[in-house]
Amino acid sequence: MSRLLVRDLAQLVTFPGTAAPLRGKxxxxxxxxEDAFLLCDGERIEAVGRMRDLPELVGDVEEVDGRxxxxxxxxxxxHTHACFxxxxxxxxxxxxxxxxxxxxxxAGGGILSTVRATREAGEDxxxxxxxxxxxxxxxxxxxxxxxxSGYGLDRGTELAxxxxxxxxxxxxxxxxxxxxxxxHPDADEYLDFALTEVLPEAAHLAxxxxxxxxxxxxxxxxxxxxxxxxxxxxxxxxxxxxxxTESGAIPLAxxxxxxxVDHLEATGEEGVHALARSDVAGVLLxxxxxxxxxxxxxxxxxxxxxxxxxxxxxxxxxxxFCESLPLVCSLACTQLGMAPAExxxxxxxxxxxxxxxxxxxxxxxxxxxxxxxxxxxxxxRYVAYHLGGQVVAGTIVGGHRD
Ligand code: NIG
Ligand code: FE
Numbered sequence: 001m002s003r004l005l006v007r008d009l010a011q012l013v014t015f016p017g018t019a020a021p022l023r024g025k026x027x028x029x030x031x032x033x034e035d036a037f038l039l040c041d042g043e044r045i046e047a048v049g050r051m052r053d054l055p056e057l058v059g060d061v062e063e064v065d066g067r068x069x070x071x072x073x074x075x076x077x078x079h080t081h082a083c084f085x086x087x088x089x090x091x092x093x094x095x096x097x098x099x100x101x102x103x104x105x106x107a108g109g110g111i112l113s114t115v116r117a118t119r120e121a122g123e124d125x126x127x128x129x130x131x132x133x134x135x136x137x138x139x140x141x142x143x144x145x146x147x148x149s150g151y152g153l154d155r156g157t158e159l160a161x162x163x164x165x166x167x168x169x170x171x172x173x174x175x176x177x178x179x180x181x182x183x184h185p186d187a188d189e190y191l192d193f194a195l196t197e198v199l200p201e202a203a204h205l206a207x208x209x210x211x212x213x214x215x216x217x218x219x220x221x222x223x224x225x226x227x228x229x230x231x232x233x234x235x236x237x238x239x240x241x242x243x244x245t246e247s248g249a250i251p252l253a254x255x256x257x258x259x260x261v262d263h264l265e266a267t268g269e270e271g272v273h274a275l276a277r278s279d280v281a282g283v284l285l286x287x288x289x290x291x292x293x294x295x296x297x298x299x300x301x302x303x304x305x306x307x308x309x310x311x312x313x314x315x316x317x318x319x320x321f322c323e324s325l326p327l328v329c330s331l332a333c334t335q336l337g338m339a340p341a342e343x344x345x346x347x348x349x350x351x352x353x354x355x356x357x358x359x360x361x362x363x364x365x366x367x368x369x370x371x372x373x374x375x376x377x378x379x380x381r382y383v384a385y386h387l388g389g390q391v392v393a394g395t396i397v398g399g400h401r402d
Contacts, residue, residue, distance in 0.1 A: 035052070130170065133315065239260070285328075
């Protein structure tokens with residue numbers, strides 16, 4: 001087993017304890033070690049601490065000079081749509097000239113234009129696309145990413161998407177209820193198809209199921225039917241909810257004990273408190289709100305009310321062509337009223353919780369996977385402060401310098 005020592009770090013930041021998720025004040029209770037080291041043994045962290053407490057190391061140890069850098073847990077992106085082909089740059093230009101996102105979708109563009117391109121890509125093409133997108137994320141400091149299917153919406157392409165996501169090392173979510181494909185214009189009839197023809201195999205490939213509960217997509221009754229069938233097949237439940245309208249996603253998520261409800265740009269006070277009383281995480285996607293020119297989700301209110309808050313990119317070609325969690329942290333601080341420490345906790349410990357991995361990733365502590373973000377600054381808060389800047393000096397993934 002090879003050992004790797006990162007020495008003379010200006011700062012190392014992590015969150016104390018092993019409890020997850022972090023709520024309320026605990027979300028911002030970051031622990032900062034000045035003049036620090038981090039020692040990895042194989043793919044796990046062996047020790048972290050102050051340089052003056054570094055024990056003498058015998059045997060082969062690869063060293064990384066951390067002078068001028070800070071270390072944080074590798075970032076965890078718990079909501080992405082990384083499996084797609086083609087792009088939506090034409091739609092982006094139309095929107096810049098005033099066209100509406102929902103109008104474009106209703107006219108057969110939007111998500112459905114990506115469905116057409118994704119169906120044509122073939123499994124090898126999808127694998128290459130996922131690999132390329134994950135490499136972009138890695139350069140932005142992400143060491144674990146979730147990725148959803150949902151641009152196939154037929155049996156072959158949905159299953160190929162989930163295999164591509166799994167084989168390229170991301171955490172697969174079956175977004176079988178993303179939109180209605182042209183061959184199934186009726187939502188109930190589409191769900192008959194998806195639940196009988198796709199779910200049995202999707203349940204073996206994916207860890208979670210997701211649904212887009214929104215006007216023009218799936219309503220509460222349809223989302224309930226889809227999610228109950230997915231839960232019975234052993235999948236963790238997640239929802240896209242309150243993106244444009246409050247359409248009952250939070251009450252349904254609470255009733256079904258979903259792991260998360262994501263977006264929440266349209267969530268009001270009642271929704272904030274309902275979420276805070278529950279164990280359902282609210283995954284906030286401020287890059288998506290920015291990209292679509294929509295109101296920001298109520299981040300400050302959710303943290304203050306004690307809800308479990310995570311942050312993610314929502315990386316996709318239509319509503320958030322952004323793979324950068326550091327940029328999302330900047331938006332959390334400038335637009336959602338969150339502190340840098342809260343933003344970091346939301347895309348490390350709490351994002352790991354959303355993916356069911358908080359016992360393994362999201363912290364820099366002995367026994368955790370050696371997934372590390374090296375920040376190109378001696379104050380770790382530059383990760384949020386340097387808006388759109390080159391804040392990532394590198395990553396360590398499973399004990400290997402990337
Ligand atoms: O999370 N809202 C639904 N799905 C994606 C967008 C998908 C797309 O526009 O291609 C989202 O924003
Ligand atoms: Fe999404």
